[in-house]
Structures are given as structure tokens and as C-alpha cells.
Amino acid sequence: MDRFSQLEFDEKSPERKRSQGEPIRDADYFHKRALKYWLAGDFELALRNYSRALEQNNTLFEAWVGQVLMLIELGEYKEALVWADKALELFPEHPELLAVKAVACCRDAKLEKAIAYSDNSISKDNITPRVWLARAEVMLGRKSPVADNCVSKAISIAGNMAPVIKLEAARLLRRKGSYSTAIGHLNDVVKVFPKSALAWCELGCCQAKLGFPQAKATLEQSLKLRPGWREAETALARCRGRGFFGRLFGR
């Protein structure tokens, strides 16, 4: 114990450190945690946290959309569509839910349906950035040059959500091979979310594709933030020039 800690002065008494205590586990808490896990690239845990957020408050729209998005990330497109339909019962004709349905259809190689959902979503009022991102994805599926404009539009109306939307846009652009544009967005994202393993991993992958020497360090940073992440490890191994057989035999 400090010798002088109990001394009294004329001025204010020294403030004691307050114990922070347990955080209130309300819907917002789980929603933030879900976002945190998404930024870490752990879609399974993010999905669980979205579900827990909805257990607390089933009118939390972001959590419904988040659940559908996580199902899409996990490759469960049919389930994502079922769940989007369920969310649409609570939020009828919501453009964002229609947009995520378009994304699910697009990734499930049902382009006609995806276009229909995207057309429907974009015709509504209160269009969110994700609607434009979905539009961009559908347009990229059709190999339309309009896709880039849709991405720009999504980012321009994102407001506070800009880093998140930029990350999503960058992931979309990477999937479609526009690595240099994706790097531009990801550089902004990692400044805002320096602890996002997902953002670092995406950045590293893009850099590796373009042959940038810093790709290795970027991917290592991603692994440092989320040790043992398979996707980052695979990307790093590929970056180090280890082919399939090299990884198979541990050479």
C-alpha cells in the first residue's frame, strides 16, 4: 500500500479507481460483439451474437440483417433466404432485406432471381448503402461496368458506416478481381479498425495478388490479431510461395 495514499488535503480527495463491473448484456452489447467478431472474420460467432442480440430485442433490424449476412458468409444461401423471408415478415418490403436476398441468390448462382430482388430493393425509398453494394454484386455477376458506380454510390451515402461499407465493398471488389481499388478502400479501413483481422487479411490477399512485398507482413499482422485463422494462414502460406504439395508435406 502506498504510504501517502491516505493523506488528506484541502483540495478534492483523490479519486479512487472504480471497478468497472459487468457490462450490461443488452441487445446493443451483443450487437457490438457481433460486429467485433465480424471484423475478426469469425462469422460463426458473429451469427451467434446476432441471435443473442435478437433474444434481447427482436426488433433490432441490424441484427436480422446481420444474421442473414453471416449465413451468406458461411455459404448457407438457402438458409439465408429463409431467414431473410422471416425478417421480411417483421420488416415488410425493407430494401436492405431484399438486397441481402439478392446477394444470397447471386452467390448461389441464381442470377435472374438476384436481379429481380435487386431491382425490387432499389425501387424502394430509404435506400441504404448495402442496397447499392448488393446492386454492385449483382451487376458484377452480369459483368456490367455499372458495378463500380454502385460501389461508389454505396460509399458516398454510407456516412458513419463508411468504414464498414468500405470493408464490404473491398471484399466484393477482391472477389471480382479489382485488387487495386480494394486496396485503396482497405487502407482506409485498417486506419479506422486497426484490430480487424478481416481487414488486414483482405488487404494482405489483395497485396499478394498484385505482388506487393508488404503482403506477407500484412497477413502476419492479421494472424497476430487472430492467431490460427485458417484463411489468413492459407493466404500467408500461398504468399510465401508454398504450393499445395508443399503445405501437404509440411515442407
Next chain:
Amino acid sequence: MRCQRCKFENIPGQKTCIKCGSALEVTSTAINVHPPRMPRWKKPFRDVLRSMRKGKAIPQIDAKSHLTPRVKEFFNDSFLGLFLSIIPGLAHWTQNRFKEIRWYFLAWLILLLSGVFLYGSAAGYVCLGLAIGVHAAIALQYGILKNLTNMSEKIVTIILVLIGLTFLYRFIPRIPPLNFDGGYSSLTIPYYNVEAGDYLLTRGGLDENDLLQRGSLVLIHPATFRSTGRRDVPSGNDTVIGEVVGLPGERLQIVNEVFIVDGQLLDVEKYPVPQWLRRIPFSATIPDDSYFVSSRYNVSAHGVRLSASHIEQVCMVKTTDIEAKAFMRWWPLLRRGFLR
């Protein structure tokens, strides 16, 4: 109560938004908030279906966009489509229409593989027949039938396409370097584990310089024994599988149901004497350009009185008349394997 969707300020206590109908507050009735999940075993199946939907079994290239209108017109020609459909789906693929026939293509592939696997059996022939039918459907679906208005023209076209494809399927395996062919064995040879009726796979491309060994099973054409000048002697088979017993220049005898070559008895298990050869005493020297090929030939079925000269004419097979050499028992499946 502010609506999350349309931002409309609702009256407190309202459960759904007056303007857009979205839920405003936690409903008393329990809502399942846990999404359905995909069982892991479904993933590979869905992946396969997805890749088929994408039509990326064959990568899509937008060939049309780089072509001039005249070339496009040429590619759109249904006859060219028919020609390109020699490879199923190729014509559709060049026009980015592969999706239209993707299920046909899959069915064709399955039937073809099944047909090849079961070749030599009735089921194998049925599968191959169906594969030809599906192939024809793919070729005709491209557009040639649409251009024909007359029903009789359509029927003739369908028949011609079917005949053409049947020939194609018959002769493609014979194209070098594959040179595959086959035939049913008419002999039971215990040494080779071959029984009468087994389908043996052969490989052609033998020329005069290829020396056959004693005991080789070879595919010979009926032209070999039509040259006897007696039309009633050979059977109506296209090809016959026989066993090389005597080599050029050797003296061959058949005595007491055993082959004797240059005075040495041959193993009966390895060189069985067919029934029809047992009746006639035979002794001859094999010419330098021929082999003595033992087979059933169905000669006795016609009740022709045979002599040693007939045997000589039928069984002495010239090197040029030997089409291929058997290397594998293909059917029945249980005994499938390479010959010793």
C-alpha cells in the same frame, strides 16, 4: 416510437409502424431468433449444384462479343451447330447457351460412363444407346429442328443424326492411338480364365513386323475365311476372337484332341482344341506369312462336311488379317482384368 425503417414517429404503444408496417417493439409472443443451419453433408452437393448452375463445368467465354455480325451469323447457323455438337454441348457453349442443356449433358456423361463400364453386357449397350439418344437431343436442340417446318423432314433429320452418331460412337474408339476394339471369345481357355461368351478388349495397330506369340488371343475379321470360296462355311459374325496356336513355318498336327507342334504336345489347358477341329485328322506346315488361329467359327452349325483343306483355309490366318490383340477381359465384371 421511431420506426427503424422509415423513421416515422409513431404513437407510443404502437406495435407496428403506421406508415410502413415494420415491427416497433418487442412482441409478447416468442419469436424464434435462431436461424436454420445447413447440415455439413449438404455442402458438397450444394457446391456441385451451384457450379452446374453457373455452367462452369466448361468455363464461359463470351465468344459472341468479339465476333463480327457476319461471323456471328455463321456461328448461329444450325448446321454448324449440328457439326459442333459432335462434342456434346460445344455448339451451345460457343453461344453461351450451355445452361439450356446442362442436365442433358450430365445425363449424357453418366450414360456414356455407365455404358463404357458395362460394355459387353446388355445393360452396357442400353446405356450407350441412351447416351447416343441424349447426344442427338443435344445436337438437335441447338436449332436445326426449329428451322424445319415439315414433320417428315424432322423425322428424317432425327434418324440421320442418330445414325451418324451411332457410327461415330462405333468408330471413335478405333481411332489411333487408342485403337480399341473388342470381341466375344468363342473358346473356353482355363489358362487365361477365359470362358466362351466373355467380352475381350483388344488393341489394334498390329503390322506385319509385329510377331505374335503362341497363346496370344487375337481379333480376326470374317474376310479371312470368306476367301475359302465357300459361303456356307463361316458364321455371320463380324469379328472372331481366336487363339494363336501355330507360328509361321511350324508343322502343326491335331491328334487325339491335342495340338502337336513340331512333334511336341501342347498343354490342353492352354491350347484347347475346339470341338469342330477334333473330328478331322489334320497335319500341315504353316506358311511364313500366316498363323494358325484356333477358334470355334461355328462351322459345324451348318452341317458342312469339312476336310483338312477347309481347316487349312479357315485357320491359317494371314498376318494382315489379324486386326488386334486381346489384352483384357472386360465382361463379366467380376472377372475383369488383364490377360496373363
